[in-house]
Amino acid sequence: MEIIENVYQLDCASHGHVFFIRSDEGILIDTGMPGLVEKILAELEALDGAVQTIKKILLTHHDIDHIGNAKALQDATQAEVWAPQEDVPYIMGEKNRPGIKRILQTISRPPKPHISGCYLVNQNFGEVRVIHAPGHTPGHTIFQYRNVVFIGDLFQEIKGRLDLLPRFFIWDQEEAKRSISIIKELQYDWICPSHGMPIKRGTVTENFLKNF
Numbered sequence: 001m002e003i004i005e006n007v008y009q010l011d012c013a014s015h016g017h018v019f020f021i022r023s024d025e026g027i028l029i030d031t032g033m034p035g036l037v038e039k040i041l042a043e044l045e046a047l048d049g050a051v052q053t054i055k056k057i058l059l060t061h062h063d064i065d066h067i068g069n070a071k072a073l074q075d076a077t078q079a080e081v082w083a084p085q086e087d088v089p090y091i092m093g094e095k096n097r098p099g100i101k102r103i104l105q106t107i108s109r110p111p112k113p114h115i116s117g118c119y120l121v122n123q124n125f126g127e128v129r130v131i132h133a134p135g136h137t138p139g140h141t142i143f144q145y146r147n148v149v150f151i152g153d154l155f156q157e158i159k160g161r162l163d164l165l166p167r168f169f170i171w172d173q174e175e176a177k178r179s180i181s182i183i184k185e186l187q188y189d190w191i192c193p194s195h196g197m198p199i200k201r202g203t204v205t206e207n208f209l210k211n212f
């Protein structure tokens, strides 16, 4: 679905969304659950052959449903893959994920992409602004493009409501809550969570954010 002009939430990745920002230097935000590469490429191809334009793949954090197709998409597009520095050891399998994620990683170990770079403070990729928002994971990062904020797993949308992710998926709850308050400083119209549907700024967002 198109969220605003040239910004898409791909329909094929419903658990751990993949977002595509169309431009001369196209950008993907996150890569979905493992095994979706063919569907992702087909959906991008249907958007005027968008596969060839993708130059950057930006990962919000190390969780499997975000990095699942990073290597396969990098191989298909030759795009650079960028990630938060603190999350790279988990992506590369050098550190075990904490808690329940340690069990999940024994079931599914996505192939490792080549990490082209780690986000710098106040970095931009074209019009995409990098915003450090740790807590869900040590390096969790969100992005803003024009009036859209891609919040990764900072919080989620469920049936029109906003909520935190289950506590056992969160690395540091207090830090995550502090990061949610960052949203209040931003100018935006749309929030795009990785889990749930995009939500327009309004009563629901204001009522949720005032708790942080």
Ligand SMILES: [Zn+2]
Residues within 6 Å of the ligand: 061, 063, 136, 153
């Ligand atoms: Zn996550």
